[in-house]
Amino acid sequence: MSALLSVQVASKSFGGIRALDGCSFDVQEGSVTGLIGPNGSGKTTAFNVITGYERADSGRVVLRGRPVTRPDPCRMYRLGLARTFQQSRILPGLTALENIVVARSQPWYRLFAQRAPAGETQRAFELLAEFNLVDYANRPAGVLSYGQRKLLEFAAVLMDQPSLVLLDEPTAGINPVMKEAMEAHVRSRNEKGVTFLIVEHEMQFVMRLCDQIVVLDRGRPIACDTPEAVQDDPRVLDAYLGD
Amino acid sequence: MSDALDLEDVVAGYGRGDVLRGLSLHVPAGEITCLVGPNGSGKSTVLRVVSGLITPTRGRVRHIDVEISGLSPRKILERGVAHIPQDRGLFPAMSVWDNVLMGAYISSDRTAVAERIEELAERFPIIRERRRAYAGSLSGGEQKIVEIARSLMLDPSVLCFDEPSIGLEPRARRRVFDLLTELNASGRTILLVEQNARSGLEIAHHGAVLDRGVVQLAASGSELLSDRDIGRLYLGAAD
Numbered sequence: 001m002s003a004l005l006s007v008q009v010a011s012k013s014f015g016g017i018r019a020l021d022g023c024s025f026d027v028q029e030g031s032v033t034g035l036i037g038p039n040g041s042g043k044t045t046a047f048n049v050i051t052g053y054e055r056a057d058s059g060r061v062v063l064r065g066r067p068v069t070r071p072d073p074c075r076m077y078r079l080g081l082a083r084t085f086q087q088s089r090i091l092p093g094l095t096a097l098e099n100i101v102v103a104r105s106q107p108w109y110r111l112f113a114q115r116a117p118a119g120e121t122q123r124a125f126e127l128l129a130e131f132n133l134v135d136y137a138n139r140p141a142g143v144l145s146y147g148q149r150k151l152l153e154f155a156a157v158l159m160d161q162p163s164l165v166l167l168d169e170p171t172a173g174i175n176p177v178m179k180e181a182m183e184a185h186v187r188s189r190n191e192k193g194v195t196f197l198i199v200e201h202e203m204q205f206v207m208r209l210c211d212q213i214v215v216l217d218r219g220r221p222i223a224c225d226t227p228e229a230v231q232d233d234p235r236v237l238d239a240y241l242g243d
Numbered sequence: 244m245s246d247a248l249d250l251e252d253v254v255a256g257y258g259r260g261d262v263l264r265g266l267s268l269h270v271p272a273g274e275i276t277c278l279v280g281p282n283g284s285g286k287s288t289v290l291r292v293v294s295g296l297i298t299p300t301r302g303r304v305r306h307i308d309v310e311i312s313g314l315s316p317r318k319i320l321e322r323g324v325a326h327i328p329q330d331r332g333l334f335p336a337m338s339v340w341d342n343v344l345m346g347a348y349i350s351s352d353r354t355a356v357a358e359r360i361e362e363l364a365e366r367f368p369i370i371r372e373r374r375r376a377y378a379g380s381l382s383g384g385e386q387k388i389v390e391i392a393r394s395l396m397l398d399p400s401v402l403c404f405d406e407p408s409i410g411l412e413p414r415a416r417r418r419v420f421d422l423l424t425e426l427n428a429s430g431r432t433i434l435l436v437e438q439n440a441r442s443g444l445e446i447a448h449h450g451a452v453l454d455r456g457v458v459q460l461a462a463s464g465s466e467l468l469s470d471r472d473i474g475r476l477y478l479g480a481a482d
Contacts, residue, residue: 017380038412039383086410087330132281143257146329146406147282147438172409173329173438175281176479201412241413 003062004029004164004195005050010059011219012045019045020056021219027164032186032196034206034227037216038240043199044086046216047166050197051083052076080163084170086199088149092142096133096152099141100124103156120159127155130181147173154182158189165189167198171205183209203241207231215240245307247272247401247432248293248324253302253312255292262288264456265302270401271449272307275423275433277464279440279477280453286436287329289453290403293434294326295319306401317349325399329406329436331386335379339389342378343370346396359396367392384415391422401432408439420446440478444468452477 003026012020019042027033035043048054050061052071061068063079090099101116101124116124128134131151136144141152150173157165167186171179179202186196186209200206206213207227215223215230217239223230230236248270256262262285270276278286291297292304295316304312311319316326333342343363347356364370369385370392378386387407394402404423408416416439424446427433437443444450447464452473460473467473 039385039410039415040381132283136283139260143260145283145287151282169410173282173406175438175477176440177477178282180479201410201416203413 002029002065003027004064005197006062007046007050008060008062010046010049010056010061012042012049012054012056018219020049020059023059023216023220025214025221025224027195027197028212029195030190030193031211032190032198032209034210034213035197035199035216036201036203036206036213036240041216041239042219043216044168045219047083047168047197047199050076051081051166077162081166082157082160082162082164083166084150084153084157084168086168086172088146088153090141090144090149090152090156093140095138096128096136096141096144097121097124097138099152100127100156100159103159124155124159127158131155131178147175147178150174151178154185158185162194164195164197167196167200169199169201171200171202179205245272246270246305247307248434249303249305250289250292251303251305253289253292253299253304255288255297255299255302257297261300262456263292263299266453266457267302268451268458268461270432270434272432273427273430274448275427275435275446275464276449276451277435277437277440277443277447278451278453279437279443279467280459281477284453285456286453287405288456290326290328290405290434290436293319293403294324296326320349320397320399323397323400324403325394325397325401326403327390327394327405327407330409331383331390333378333381333386333390333393335377337378338375339370339378339381340374342389343393343396346393350397356396359398363392363395382415384411384418387411387415387419388422391419391426395426399431401434402426403434405436406438407435408437408442416442441468 005027008024010020010023037043049056052073061071101120128137210227213227213230214221215236222235223233246269250268253263253266254261280286292299295314299312303310306322343360350356407419435443444464444467450464450467451461452459
């Protein structure tokens with residue numbers, strides 16, 4: 001396996017707080033990598049730097065061996081990186097169905113299209129059905145509950161063919177049965193070659209799903225290993241898992 | 244045992260479409276009741292109806308023996324029913340101390356407020372240690388503790404928690420659940436919505452399964468935990 005994505009000595013401060021402090025880690029191609037750590041350890045900032053929502057003060061992001069100069073969200077999406085947010089960012093005025101269909105990346109002239117191709121609508125319907133959202137297909141997404149918004153956002157990233165998907169706390173606020181559906185989706189996508197980087201506090205979910213886990217503490221990795229090794233690592237127990 | 248909250252045939256929702264469709268629920272005083280169910284089943288809406296953020300279009304909500312449906316959120320809070328919504332609800336650009344003071348926004352008794360915040364600062368040392376820090380600079384777990392402390396400013400007898408453990412690291416999560424148990428041990432009634440259904444039901448005396456806006460099943464927390472069908476339909480595989 002080779003690294004699909006490398007974060008190299010990235011630092012980012014907000015006022016006096018160093019959210020990332022010389023942070024480096026790799027995400028291997030074809031892996032499901034977990035990014036865990038205490039609240040405030042820099043996980044979401046790492047996501048924002050990778051996807052170009054925030055500019056690192058120093059350091060760089062390398063994708064498929066090539067440094068990405070000036071990453072911005074649109075460019076990263078075109079390069080095959082899709083993400084979800086801790087606080088789901090759906091389009092409240094569009095219907096649930098439209099939210100999924102527009103996630104498909106498409107040429108600019110399609111912006112003027114009046115309707116989506118039948119195949120795409122069909123696929124979007126299937127995704128809605130799977131996450132129990134089909135009743136909302138034609139209702140504005142703004143009426144969805146917190147958990148349903150997270151499911152909708154997750155379904156939307158499955159609509160396109162990204163090579164790397166970043167999920168920010170995908171299971172927060174999600175019913176346990178739906179968590180299993182999410183897990184199955186991540187696995188089946190992963191088998192087809194999609195790489196995942198997942199921030200998550202639900203340890204059983206992370207331990208079952210991930211091949212590799214990066215543990216952040218105060219803006220830098222303190223461990224980077226298999227789930228089994230990480231669970232027994234005294235530094236990790238001390239910073240995060242233990243009592 | 245008398246009921247702290249009693250919902251009878253409640254219909255409520257947002258704009259077009261009802262979320263609660265004739266829901267009835269008893270919340271016994273001095274105990275923990277946990278609501279579980281699929282996403283969109285109406286759990287958060289129940290809490291909003293109780294705290295007066297939404298007025299039901301049909302049915303009744305009683306606190307002890309007084310009907311509270313239709314009262315303003317402020318009046319309901321004055322009666323001692325507090326709602327701690329989902330996600331981080333502190334004002335990030337205000338200090339920790341001021342955030343906690345906001346919990347007594349509706350009180351005009353300054354001396355009582357000043358005494359109360361001192362009491363809470365004894366119980367939750369972080370309020371004093373980080374009093375001048377911006378609330379937004381605390382970690383997620385610390386913010387949740389401050390948020391819970393804020394809700395205690397008016398010494399409510401009923402606390403409605405909407406997913407208190409969401410987004411928290413494992414240790415902070417355990418701290419929050421311990422705190423809920425402690426608040427209950429001091430006599431408070433707790434109505435809890437929790438997606439970590441197993442952790443929620445473990446500390447709860449009573450559980451209610453919501454689906455499509457009605458209570459499908461109410462039983463003790465341990466009964467729901469051990470019910471195989473409930474497990475398969477709502478709780479997921481046991482870990």
